[in-house]
Amino acid sequence: MPIVVHVASFTFEPIADTYGDESFPTTKFGASTELDVGSSSPTRKQSFLRFVxxxxxxxxxxxxxxxxxxxxxxxxxxxxxxxxxxxxxNAWSEGLTTWNTRPVIDGPVLASNLLPVVQGQHVTFDLGARAVTADGTYNFALTSASSDAAKYESRESLTVANRPHLVVMLGQPATRRLPQVTITAPGAGSSFFDDQPVTFTATARDDRDGDLSGTIAWRSSLDGALGTGASVTAATLHRGTHTITATVRNATGLTGVATVQLTVTDRPPAVTITAPQDGRLFPVHFAATFTATATDNVDGDLGASLVWTSDRDGQLGTGRSITTSSLSVGDHRITASVTNSLGTAGSAAITVTVGNGAPKVKITAPADGSGVDEGTTVTLTATASDAEDGDLTPAIAWASDLQGALGTGGTVSVRLTAVGTHHITATAADSGGQTRAASITLTVYAAPPILT
Incomplete structure (x- = not known):
């Protein structure tokens, strides 16, 4: 069975007590040393006590x-x-109450003792846990259904120990949990730019008051109060490291707190390289032009302050556009960078290659996938160019996987006699040994028999 342990008890003497006697309806017994109770009419007696x-x-x-x-x-x-x-x-008084002016007994029965009592007996009425609930003034009536009246000592008794006492026993107070606050966004360690709105969200719950999310107060260690509610948005925050605090208080004054740290920085200038395309191949000593734009939310247009560098050759120049023909052979990571007045840098980068590029070859006739009869003479046409060597069309070499070499040049006429699907290839080579080929398919149909 459960055991209830009380941690303290308080004992109180009445601040007023008296009784009324039906036999003496106008007599005041407030100074009497006894409290009488009994129910035999016309000699009924009722006692009253008040405790603070x-x-x-x-x-x-x-x-x-x-x-x-x-x-x-x-x-x-x-x-x-x-x-x-x-x-x-609480209106009755010890000095004025009589049987005729006694208070109405309107409260519930708290305790009773139906056993006979004897002289000098200590009688305890167990009133339970609800008779007294908090600090305050409490009034009680003591009556008896017995025709044989009982007499108790009053607060005027000369024996202090025999006076009425109200004993209040206290239990261990329940442990009160603080309201639980959880910041759901942003995450710890998040970073934002100083021109960027930041939305804060959290939940708050209390065992006693329930959902308190709507009363969360938000505060920044740098910017002060941010707003109240389950979600608030700060249009801007000052640069620096912020400790964001979400606080909520329940009805009893207990406070729950959650914090999160975030960093606000200056937004870097936006840099965009507009030319050349990423991955572009340049011939050796080719005059390559690089262009870019740079804008900043603090300083505006910073294009004139762009600095161009190569990871192979170092700084190449400054400004919105530069042209250089001195890039060394190999792959280059070209970076355009700029720094605003707050010292924040922005950049963009592309990769280009400088070296001997392979020729470009294009077959212009016949159409890919076309067909001719056996023995038909076909004109093959193509062009070839090279970044270093220029026009290589006269050096194009033609070949068929069914008839072998077909000739050299931009235009070659050849009689195709091998029946089947030919893979016609045009190949060009530059002075650096780089080659490039283009190919088409051409089907040669068997000629019909000749009737004689």
Whole structure:
């Protein structure tokens, strides 16, 4: 079975007590040393007690007892101990209450003792955990259904230990959890630019008050208050490292906090290389032109301040456009970079190659996939050019995978006699040994038999 452990108890003496006697309807008994109870009409008696309870605070009340003592009078015993009710009235007074002006007993029965009592007996009424719930003033009525009246000592008793006492027993207060706050965005360590809006979102929940997300207060260590709610957006944040704090408070004043750090930096200038295309091949000593744009949200157009560099040859020049024919042979990573007035750099890069490029070859006739009859003379036409050597069309070599070499030059006429599908190839070679070929397919049909 469960065991309830009380951590403290407070004992209170009444600040007022009295009784009313039906036999003496206008008599005031506030100064009497006894409290009488009984139910035989016309000699009914009812007693009333008032206590002021303090010091409970946030401790839960686990039990309350009304402790009384039967007087030593020979007429004090024999009847039942009686019952205790709560009273809503706080208007009755010890000095003025009589049977005729007694308060109405309107509260529930809190405890009862139906056993007979004897002189000098200590009688305890267990009022339970709900009779007293917090600091305040509490009024009780003590009555008895027995025709044999019982008499208890009042607060005016000369024996202090026998006076009525209200004992309030306290339990261990429940451990209160702080509201739980969780920042869901942005993530820890996020980085943003100073011209970029940042949205903060979080949830907050409390065991007592439920969802408190709508009351979250947001604050930046650099920019101060940011707003209130489950989601707030800061249009801009100052540059630097921010500690963002989300705070929420429940109805009892307990505060939950969550934090996240983020960094705000200056947005780099936007650099775009507009020419040449990435991967471009340049011949040796070719005058290559590089162009780019650069804009910045602080300084505007920075194109004139662009610096061009090659990872092989170093700095190439400055400005929106440069032309150079001195790039060394090989692959180059060309970078255009610029720095704004805040010291923030932006850049863009492409890769180009300088060297001996292979010739370009294009077959212009006949059409790829065409067909002719066996023995037909076909004119083959192509062009070839090279970045270093220029026009190589006269050096084009033609060949068929079915008839072998077909001739040399930009235009070659050849009689095709091998029936089948020919792969016709035009090949050009430059002075550096680079070659390039183009090919088409041409089908030669068997000639029909000649009737004689």
């Amino acid at each position: 309870v303090t010091g409970i605070g946030n401790f839960p009340v686990i039990d309350t007892q009304l402790q009384t003592t039967v007087t030593a009078s020979s007429t004090a015993s024999g009847g039942a101990g009686g019952q205790v009710n709560s009273l809503s009235s």
